[in-house]
Amino acid sequence: MTVSSIAAVLAIAACDGYAGMPAAETNQGKTIATEYASVPATAWRDAGGGAVFRELHTELSHPWSVAELPGGDLLITLREGKLLRIDAHGRRHEISGTPEVFAQGQGGLLDIAVAPDFAVSHRVYLSFAEADAQGLAGTAVGFGELQGNQLRDFRVIYRQLPKLGGGMHFGSRLVFDRDGMLWISQGERNQKELAQDLEVLQGKIVRLHADGAMPGDNPFASGVGVRRTIWSFGHRNVQAMAMDPRTGKVWAAEHGPRGGDEINVLQAGKNYGWPIASFGMDYATGRPYPQTQAAYIAGTEPPHHVWMKSPGVSGMAFVVNRPEHAWNNSLLVGALADKSLIRLTLDGDKVTEAERLLTDSGWRIRDVRVTAAGRILVLTDEDDGRLLEIVPNR
Numbered sequence: 001m002t003v004s005s006i007a008a009v010l011a012i013a014a015c016d017g018y019a020g021m022p023a024a025e026t027n028q029g030k031t032i033a034t035e036y037a038s039v040p041a042t043a044w045r046d047a048g049g050g051a052v053f054r055e056l057h058t059e060l061s062h063p064w065s066v067a068e069l070p071g072g073d074l075l076i077t078l079r080e081g082k083l084l085r086i087d088a089h090g091r092r093h094e095i096s097g098t099p100e101v102f103a104q105g106q107g108g109l110l111d112i113a114v115a116p117d118f119a120v121s122h123r124v125y126l127s128f129a130e131a132d133a134q135g136l137a138g139t140a141v142g143f144g145e146l147q148g149n150q151l152r153d154f155r156v157i158y159r160q161l162p163k164l165g166g167g168m169h170f171g172s173r174l175v176f177d178r179d180g181m182l183w184i185s186q187g188e189r190n191q192k193e194l195a196q197d198l199e200v201l202q203g204k205i206v207r208l209h210a211d212g213a214m215p216g217d218n219p220f221a222s223g224v225g226v227r228r229t230i231w232s233f234g235h236r237n238v239q240a241m242a243m244d245p246r247t248g249k250v251w252a253a254e255h256g257p258r259g260g261d262e263i264n265v266l267q268a269g270k271n272y273g274w275p276i277a278s279f280g281m282d283y284a285t286g287r288p289y290p291q292t293q294a295a296y297i298a299g300t301e302p303p304h305h306v307w308m309k310s311p312g313v314s315g316m317a318f319v320v321n322r323p324e325h326a327w328n329n330s331l332l333v334g335a336l337a338d339k340s341l342i343r344l345t346l347d348g349d350k351v352t353e354a355e356r357l358l359t360d361s362g363w364r365i366r367d368v369r370v371t372a373a374g375r376i377l378v379l380t381d382e383d384d385g386r387l388l389e390i391v392p393n394r
Contacts, residue, residue: 046393048360049340053378053388057086060385065111065173065315065367066377069146070118076379076387077126079108085149086387097144097151102129102137105167113174113182115143115210122146123210127172127184130156136163138201139172139186157212158229160201164189173241173316178248181215182208183231183266185238185252192275192291195234198226203274205238205252205266207231219269232264234272234300236280240316240333249349251304253313253333256280257289261310262303263333265349273300279308305344305351312337315367315379320346322374326392332376334365341365341378341390357390 044052062079069075074086075095080103083095101109107129115123122145130140138161144154169187176182188195188203195203198220206229207218220226240253253263260280264272275291277300282289296302307313315334319327331344331351339362345353358365358378366381378388 044391046360047358049357050343050355050393051341051357051390052393053358053361053390055386056377056389057090057092057387058384060084060379060387061383062108062381063366063379063385063387064109064381066369066379066387067112067114067124068369068371068377069114072371074377074387075112075114075124077109077112079103079110081109081128083109083112083126083151093149095146095149095151097154099126099128099130099140099142099154099156102131102167104129104137107137107167107170110139110170110172111174113176116176116180118146124151125174125182126154127174129167129170130159130163132163134163136165137167137170138163138189139170139184141172141174141182141184158184158206158208160186162200164191164202166190169237171238173239173252175241175243175250176210177243177250180210182210183241183250184208185235185241185254187237187239188235188274192236192289195236195274196271196276198223198230198233201227201230203235204233205231205235205241231268232266232270232272234270234274234276236274236278239314242316242318242331244318244320244349246318246320247349251316251331253316255313256307256310258283258286259308259310260295261307261313263305263313263331263351264301265304267301270301271299273297273302276300277302279303279306280310304349310337311335311340311342312364313342314381315365315369317368317370317376319370319374319376325374327376332368332370334368334378336364336366336381339364341368 043054064077076084081101085093111127113125123143125143127141131137141158142156144151168190171186173185184206238254257280277297319330322328333342341357343355344351363380367379380386
């Protein structure tokens with residue numbers, strides 16, 4: 001491989017396949033040309049697998065998510081509670097007006113989403129871990145109006161209740177669908193049974209109007225003894241979620257315990273199993289948890305895709321409707337534990353192949369996004385975290 005040729009032509013390499021249940025990953029060659037003539041060849045570096053990367057920004061303390069503003073500026077959340085704006089010249093600006101966050105354990109400032117009507121509303125949405133006066137915490141979501149480098153009039157529109165002790169399993173990702181509905185993922189706060197309890201919000205996907213109001217067509221909207229904002233339940237800790245631009249379906253990926261990381265295509269009112277159905281194992285014993293009856297049981301939805309060995313999934317983005325791109329019809333998923341970026345090849349909704357990218361980097365991949373222009377951005381979760389752009393490697 002010669003990196004000097006990348007400025008003229010970049011192409012895909014090394015697809016490895018498994019679909020549905022996990023199978024061994026192998027390398028299969030494939031080549032489709034993509035142009036990156038505007039970027040000097042010397043900017044790109046090989047990090048293993050079928051991709052090369054360039055650093056756009058460094059010295060980010062445990063960044064959690066990145067979003068693009070109209071015009072191309074980038075917003076980045078740091079888990080400690082800071083929100084940064086990176087302008088077209090690579091200059092960093094700290095945004096004031098962010099909420100106070102519970103930055104303990106897995107908690108902190110988490111996901112960010114730009115409102116679909118940002119040109120009019122200027123709204124930026126944040127998910128974060130929020131504590132109460134007693135030190136109990138839960139996932140929360142709110143928005144403010146971005147004016148220059150200020151997030152003004154921030155207000156919380158969603159709180160996970162009840163708040164609980166500990167610093168585990170907050171989630172959380174935010175997605176706007178085609179109808180402008182806001183989807184919120186979250187974890188079960190490491191209290192497994194709560195994921196099956198419809199009277200609490202832990203371990204649920206929630207669907208709201210952009211102002212926080214409950215949609216009347218939610219599956220439990222007329223229910224009794226149930227949180228009516230719930231879209232689906234039986235989730236462990238969802239740290240990846242994205243809408244498929246081809247279909248409008250929302251996909252989510254969640255952490256399993258010692259195996260059983262899974263991807264699901266979210267359906268109204270469905271039970272995704274945790275903890276009564278899971279491929280994962282008890283960290284202490286290496287056997288299923290006492291609550292787990294089987295990998296799959298009737299009345300629950302089997303995973304759309306599952307890993308028997310957990311890569312530690314976080315961040316998800318579709319590369320679709322781009323026939324000129326070497327990775328067209330792919331789903332990209334970050335891997336924290338495996339320190340790689342996973343590219344899943346799609347045939348419609350079906351996962352047909354898998355490829356590991358950035359395998360030599362040693363970086364925990366926290367988030368992945370595709371910009372309006374088709375650039376693929378990746379955040380690494382480190383003390384000195386990085387914002388990267390990646391492209392297919394020749």
